[in-house]
Amino acid sequence: MSGNREIDQVSGVDTTGHEWDGIKELNNPLPRWWLWTLYATIVWSVGYMVVYPAIPGLSPGAGASKGIWGWSSRADVRNELSAADAAKQAMTDKIAGMDINAIMADNDARTFAVSAGASLFKVNCVQCHGSGAQGGPGFPNLNDDSWMWGGKPEQVVQTIAGGVRDTTSAETRDSLMPAFGKDGILDAEKIGQVTNHVRQLANLEHDAAAATAGATVFAENCASCHGEKGEGNQDLGAPQLNDAIWLFGDSPEAITAQVNAPRHGMMPGWKAKLGDAKVKQLAAYVLSLGGGQ
Numbered sequence: 001m002s003g004n005r006e007i008d009q010v011s012g013v014d015t016t017g018h019e020w021d022g023i024k025e026l027n028n029p030l031p032r033w034w035l036w037t038l039y040a041t042i043v044w045s046v047g048y049m050v051v052y053p054a055i056p057g058l059s060p061g062a063g064a065s066k067g068i069w070g071w072s073s074r075a076d077v078r079n080e081l082s083a084a085d086a087a088k089q090a091m092t093d094k095i096a097g098m099d100i101n102a103i104m105a106d107n108d109a110r111t112f113a114v115s116a117g118a119s120l121f122k123v124n125c126v127q128c129h130g131s132g133a134q135g136g137p138g139f140p141n142l143n144d145d146s147w148m149w150g151g152k153p154e155q156v157v158q159t160i161a162g163g164v165r166d167t168t169s170a171e172t173r174d175s176l177m178p179a180f181g182k183d184g185i186l187d188a189e190k191i192g193q194v195t196n197h198v199r200q201l202a203n204l205e206h207d208a209a210a211a212t213a214g215a216t217v218f219a220e221n222c223a224s225c226h227g228e229k230g231e232g233n234q235d236l237g238a239p240q241l242n243d244a245i246w247l248f249g250d251s252p253e254a255i256t257a258q259v260n261a262p263r264h265g266m267m268p269g270w271k272a273k274l275g276d277a278k279v280k281q282l283a284a285y286v287l288s289l290g291g292g293q
Helices: 032-051 073-096 100-105 107-124 153-162 188-201 208-221 252-260 276-288
Strands: 015-020 023-026
Touching: 073 107, 073 276, 100 107, 100 153, 100 276, 107 276, 153 276, 188 208, 188 252
Parallel strands: none
Antiparallel strands: 015 023
């Protein structure tokens, strides 16, 4: 490459001989201060490896080298975490012995539970209910007052603890809506009629004649769970149909699809995994969002 070197006409600097697409590289040496800084960091890194744990896998099955000082930040972190757990244990034990209403009435217990519950929610619940608990299609919004299984503090605790349609939980909430179309209970005409009646209950655009006919279909097939006026039934987990909150959408197509072959969501029961105290902390956080009853 030395044979390709030349003096750049503009800068008067020797080139390295490297050229790409007519662009030639100038042979500008690095500043001395930069080189000395580099050498210092190399020396520092060697000293660091001697003093601190740094070199992994020196022998099969061995961890990192121990270093002359034998210091490890992991030990410090473990000690700090243990101290933090010990500091929280007294309040955690207190919450474990209280019911949710007492927790919400106790300022210290409520503040601790809401803070701890927020962290638990981020780890376990945002995947379905969203980072702001706003929910989405098929996943309930936890910020409002429309709760299929009840939004009172003790009801929220029960739902979180046992889950919904969780076959592994003995305390799970459980209900199923019949597949009126798929199972041949109602024909397409009657499903269309009841769809219009449901939209009428919710003050949505509808066909008045079909809605009138659908009132009879609704009374015979749906009112036993959803109520005569679509007010819902929290004991059965039957959602309210006369408001503006819809789990799977309020369009005619969405309602028809749900009547024809309903979708049933599943929420795991968290008591077995998290324990009683953390379930109450989660409930306290959910209630702090402003929803519930």
